[in-house]
Amino acid sequence: MQLSLRTKLFLALLCVSLFAVLVTQGFVRWSFQRGLEQLAAERQAQRLDAIAERLVAIHSADGGWQRLAADRRLWVRTLLGAPERGWQRRRDGEPDDPGAPVHGPRSHGPPPWLHDALRGRFGGPGDPNAWPPARALERLAAGEPPHPLELRLMLLNAAGDSVYARPELLADAERLPLMDAGAQIGTLAVLPGPPVAELADLRFRERLRLALWLIALGVSLLAALLAFPLSKRLTRPVADFQRTMRRLAAGDYGARVAVQGQDELGRLALDLNALAAALAQTEQARRQWVADISHELRTPLALLRADIEAMQDGVRPLSPAALDALHADTLRLKRLIDDLYELSMTDLGALSYHREPLDLAALLAETLDGHREAFAGVRLGLELDVGHARDWTLFADPQRLAQLFRNLLQNSLAYTDAGGELRVGLARVDGRFCIDFHDSAPGVPAAALPHLFERLYRVDSSRNRATGGAGLGLAIARNIVLAHGGDIAAMPSPLGGLCVRIRLPPGGGAAAEARGGGADGTATHSAEIAGP
Numbered sequence: 001m002q003l004s005l006r007t008k009l010f011l012a013l014l015c016v017s018l019f020a021v022l023v024t025q026g027f028v029r030w031s032f033q034r035g036l037e038q039l040a041a042e043r044q045a046q047r048l049d050a051i052a053e054r055l056v057a058i059h060s061a062d063g064g065w066q067r068l069a070a071d072r073r074l075w076v077r078t079l080l081g082a083p084e085r086g087w088q089r090r091r092d093g094e095p096d097d098p099g100a101p102v103h104g105p106r107s108h109g110p111p112p113w114l115h116d117a118l119r120g121r122f123g124g125p126g127d128p129n130a131w132p133p134a135r136a137l138e139r140l141a142a143g144e145p146p147h148p149l150e151l152r153l154m155l156l157n158a159a160g161d162s163v164y165a166r167p168e169l170l171a172d173a174e175r176l177p178l179m180d181a182g183a184q185i186g187t188l189a190v191l192p193g194p195p196v197a198e199l200a201d202l203r204f205r206e207r208l209r210l211a212l213w214l215i216a217l218g219v220s221l222l223a224a225l226l227a228f229p230l231s232k233r234l235t236r237p238v239a240d241f242q243r244t245m246r247r248l249a250a251g252d253y254g255a256r257v258a259v260q261g262q263d264e265l266g267r268l269a270l271d272l273n274a275l276a277a278a279l280a281q282t283e284q285a286r287r288q289w290v291a292d293i294s295h296e297l298r299t300p301l302a303l304l305r306a307d308i309e310a311m312q313d314g315v316r317p318l319s320p321a322a323l324d325a326l327h328a329d330t331l332r333l334k335r336l337i338d339d340l341y342e343l344s345m346t347d348l349g350a351l352s353y354h355r356e357p358l359d360l361a362a363l364l365a366e367t368l369d370g371h372r373e374a375f376a377g378v379r380l381g382l383e384l385d386v387g388h389a390r391d392w393t394l395f396a397d398p399q400r401l402a403q404l405f406r407n408l409l410q411n412s413l414a415y416t417d418a419g420g421e422l423r424v425g426l427a428r429v430d431g432r433f434c435i436d437f438h439d440s441a442p443g444v445p446a447a448a449l450p451h452l453f454e455r456l457y458r459v460d461s462s463r464n465r466a467t468g469g470a471g472l473g474l475a476i477a478r479n480i481v482l483a484h485g486g487d488i489a490a491m492p493s494p495l496g497g498l499c500v501r502i503r504l505p506p507g508g509g510a511a512a513e514a515r516g517g518g519a520d521g522t523a524t525h526s527a528e529i530a531g532p
Contacts, residue, residue, distance in 0.1 A: 010231040017223030152191035253280035381421030
């Protein structure tokens with residue numbers, strides 16, 4: 001089953017919240033347990049100190065352990081810290097001694113475990129003073145140590161003999177020396193027990209555990225309630241993106257996304273709007289391209305049709321001169337179609353570029369020599385100025401570069417006024433080959449310079465001659481330059497006309513080929529956008 005992005009986000013937020021709740025609860029329980037154990041350890045140490053003080057006082061008063069060993073009730077009273085007769089009077093219903101200290105509520109009798117200790121047998125056969133009592137031993141035998149501290153205490157004399165102890169349990173007991181006047185008078189042995197043994201502490205721990213589980217459940221429900229609207233809010237921009245993309249796919253290039261914030265979604269909205277604007281511009285350019293091609297083809301076809309129909313109707317005689325005119329119109333139409341096809345190939349990067357080392361200066365001079373007669377026929381001067389660089393080696397396609405130079409020469413030949421000139425300069429600047437084509441008047445308006453390399457663009461001025469082409473030569477030249485990894489730009493010429501500047505890297509587009517060309521030297525579409 002496919003889950004929606006909103007559902008996935010909701011589940012992710014919920015899982016993270018639950019994980020955080022569980023980790024927090026585990027840490028709180030661990031921290032509380034440690035604190036409770038430390039508190040119980042401090043209480044136990046205080047109680048052991050108090051019991052040790054009472055035992056030392058009894059030993060000091062009696063001069064030994066004889067009376068304590070003979071009186072089991074005195075041993076229990078010493079452990080509890082009760083007066084010698086107070087606990088017996090409370091148990092027998094006698095009134096308490098007002099001056100005696102009372103430990104615990106006055107209305108309560110001895111704790112239940114003390115009744116068990118007194119009613120049970122203290123020792124086994126042959127050992128009447130053994131301690132812990134028999135009921136406590138039953139717990140030990142069942143694997144459950146006696147919880148109260150008093151049932152886990154045993155007393156040994158200075159020689160290590162039992163006063164109240166079971167020798168078989170001493171191996172696991174912790175021993176605390178009893179000191180009086182710097183001399184050891186005995187040992188208090190403590191059997192191991194649970195870290196938390198007090199009933200009140202155990203009940204408090206259980207109540208806290210229940211409260212923690214209830215808090216965890218409540219926080220989990222709250223997280224689920226908050227994650228649902230939050231996931232809806234976070235996925236709302238994605239839904240807007242989806243609707244906008246559907247409108248763009250349907251051809252509505254005016255669709256835009258509202259930009260909210262500067263985060264990743266905000267930047268994605270900006271990118272999507274930029275994509276929509278680019279698609280709208282591309283669609284507009286496509287429509288303009290189709291309209292321009294239709295116009296360029298319709299005009300010569302209309303002239304051909306008119307001439308042919310005039311000959312058919314007898315208005316114009318069918319003569320060799322008329323046929324030559326029709327043939328010339330057909331050739332111009334063919335050149336237009338060839339230029340359109342060649343431009344489409346360069347746009348798609350489908351032209352083959354067979355790169356090889358060549359002498360750029362020699363290639364440029366050879367191309368100019370082939371046009372000197374044509375330039376002389378219209379009274380235009382043609383000069384080549386080669387810089388002082390020793391090496392003009394360029395790795396490029398000689399056929400495409402010659403085509404590039406021919407297009408620029410034909411452009412100057414068609415638009416430069418008679419009596420003018422064209423100066424071609426070749427230099428090496430910052431490691432790149434720089435080729436400048438400077439022609440004389442007429443010039444190009446500054447507003448038209450950025451558009452000269454667009455398809456079918458012709459300046460609506462004196463440079464727009466009837467003998468001019470369809471405005472495709474510079475567009476083809478631009479694609480050839482870009483395929484070689486260079487750049488081309490138009491600017492005013494100091495001679496009063498137009499300057500076309502070409503810059504080519506010595507590698508001749510090797511970087512562009514590495515980015516998008518094939519192994520056979522065929523340039524792909526990515527080579528078209530190679531920058532300087």
